[in-house]
Amino acid sequence: MEQQLCPRFEKAMELISKRWVGLILFDLLEGPKRFSEMESDLPISGRLLSDRLKLLEKEGIVQRQIYSEFPVRVEYSLSEKGRALEPVIKEIQNWADAYITREEVEVKE
Template sequence: MADLCPRFEGAMGIISKRWVGLILFELLHGAKRFTEMETDLPISGRLLSDRLKMLEKEGIVERNIYSEFPVRIEYILSEKGKALEPVIQEIQKWANDWVPSETAKNTNA
C-alpha cells in the first residue's frame, strides 16, 4: 500500500477538525466579528476561539484589530484561506447531491 502524501494528510488534519469547515464557510461571506460567528454557529465561544487561533496560526485566517472604542476585532480569510473556496464549494455540492438531510441533522448532535 502506498503511503499517503504528508501534505495531503496535513491538509486533511486541518480542515477535518470539528467546526473548521463551518467556520471557513462562514468567513467565505466576508469579515466577521467573533460575536457574529458565535451567534451564527452552534459552537461554544471557547471552542470557536480555539479554532480561530489554530486557523490564524496556520495562516488561513487573519485577525484585524481596529483602534476604535470599543476595540473592533474582525476575522477574515487570508489568501491561503480564500484558496479553499473552490474546495468548500465542491464539498457543499457533493453534500447537496449525496448526503441525506436526516444525516446532516444527526451530525450536529
C-alpha cells in the same frame, strides 16, 4: 507495494477535518466577521471558536484585524491561503446537496 500518503495532504486533511473548522471557513467565505457574529452563526461555544480561530490564524488561513476604535473592534477574515480553499469548500457543499438527505441530517440532530 504499500503506497504512502503525502505528508502535506495528510496535514491538510487533518486541519480541515478538525471539528468545526469547515463550518468556520464556510462562514468566513461570506466576508470578514466579528467574533460575536460568528458565535451567533455557528453552534459552537465561544471558547472552542476562539481555539479554532487561533489555530487557523497560526496556520495562516485566517487573519485577524484589530481596529483601534472604542470599544476595540476585531474582525476575522480569510487570508489568501484561506480563500484558496473556497473551491474545495464549495465542492463539498455541492456534494452534500447532491448526496446528503435531510433525513440523514435530522438523525444526527
